Amino acid sequence: SQTIHQWPATLVQPVGSPLSLECTVEGTSNPNLYWYRQAAGRGLQLLFYSVGIGQISSEVPQNLSASRPQDRQFILSSKKLLLSDSGFYLCAWSQGRAYEQYFGPGTRLTVT
Amino acid sequence: AQKITQTQPGMFVQEKEAVTLDCTYDTSDPSYGLFWYKQPSSGEMIFLIYQGSYDQQNATEGRYSLNFQKARKSANLVISASQLGDSAMYFCAMREGSGYSTLTFGKGTMLLVSP
Numbered sequence: 001s002q003t004i005h006q007w008p009a010t011l012v013q014p015v016g017s018p019l020s021l022e023c024t025v026e027g028t029s030n031p032n033l034y035w036y037r038q039a040a041g042r043g044l045q046l047l048f049y050s051v052g053i054g055q056i057s058s059e060v061p062q063n064l065s066a067s068r069p070q071d072r073q074f075i076l077s078s079k080k081l082l083l084s085d086s087g088f089y090l091c092a093w094s095q096g097r098a099y100e101q102y103f104g105p106g107t108r109l110t111v112t
Numbered sequence: 113a114q115k116i117t118q119t120q121p122g123m124f125v126q127e128k129e130a131v132t133l134d135c136t137y138d139t140s141d142p143s144y145g146l147f148w149y150k151q152p153s154s155g156e157m158i159f160l161i162y163q164g165s166y167d168q169q170n171a172t173e174g175r176y177s178l179n180f181q182k183a184r185k186s187a188n189l190v191i192s193a194s195q196l197g198d199s200a201m202y203f204c205a206m207r208e209g210s211g212y213s214t215l216t217f218g219k220g221t222m223l224l225v226s227p
Contacts, residue, residue: 034214043203044157044217059214088155099145099207101215103157 002027006091006104013111019064019078021107023091026072031093033074034101035066038088050074086111115139116204116218123223125194132179133189133221135204143210146187148178151201151220160202163187194225 003026013019025031032051036044046059048066056066063082067075074091088108092101117136125131137146148160163171163178171178179188191198204218 043219046214046216049214090155090157092157100147100159100162102159103149106155108155 002093002102004091004093004102004104006089006107008107009105010108011110013081013109015083015111016080019076019081019085019109021076021089021091021109023074023076023104024072025093028072028093028095030071031095033068034092034094035074035076036090036092038090038106040087044090048076081111083111085109114218115216116206118204118218118221120221123221125191125223125225127196127225127227128193130190130192131194131223133191133202133204133223135187135189135218137185137187137204137206139185139206139208141208144206144208146178146180147205147207147215148176148187148189149203149205149217150198151203153200157203161189191223196225196227199223199225 005024034049035047037047038044048058050056050068053068064078088106090106091104094101115138120134144165146163150158150160161171161173161176161178163180170180175192177190201220201222203220205215207213207215
């Protein structure tokens, strides 16, 4: 069966520091991968998605970036965090033309 | 205009009763799909149910059913026989088009189930 992992689970970082969040999927190949952000009490905002290695689509211009160095690995990064980057970051995957997405446990980021 | 609207910020229901969570959507694409996800306090998003725009029957998954009214552009989630573990945020989402597309989420409804 497929599983999706995210780490770290929680993170507290000062403004201006770099960020690296990692997401990996097991039990499938060539998944579609997604990064979402959820502000407190809000819905999900799609940040990036990827349909293959090295293929990244950005939905929202910001100081974040994403990379997919391996088939089942998706990384969210920032060179300098802003206070507004605080939130709950969720990674998700889907397979081929199947529409439902399956989510990881999330990373709670607090920028101080 | 919002593509997904969930008008109920919060809902209360007693254990063992049924509850309906509202969702309306806006799209001009004839091919689309509607999803419901559950987010408990742990934060993980759990896929519950999916309805395609061309599906003739309402989707059902155990205690979850989707009341799909195409002309009214509504896709309400019905939870039968509520349980304490159903207390969570519930999000409606939509994908548009017949090819690959991403999901657009509503702002969610918080459901609280009381004993």
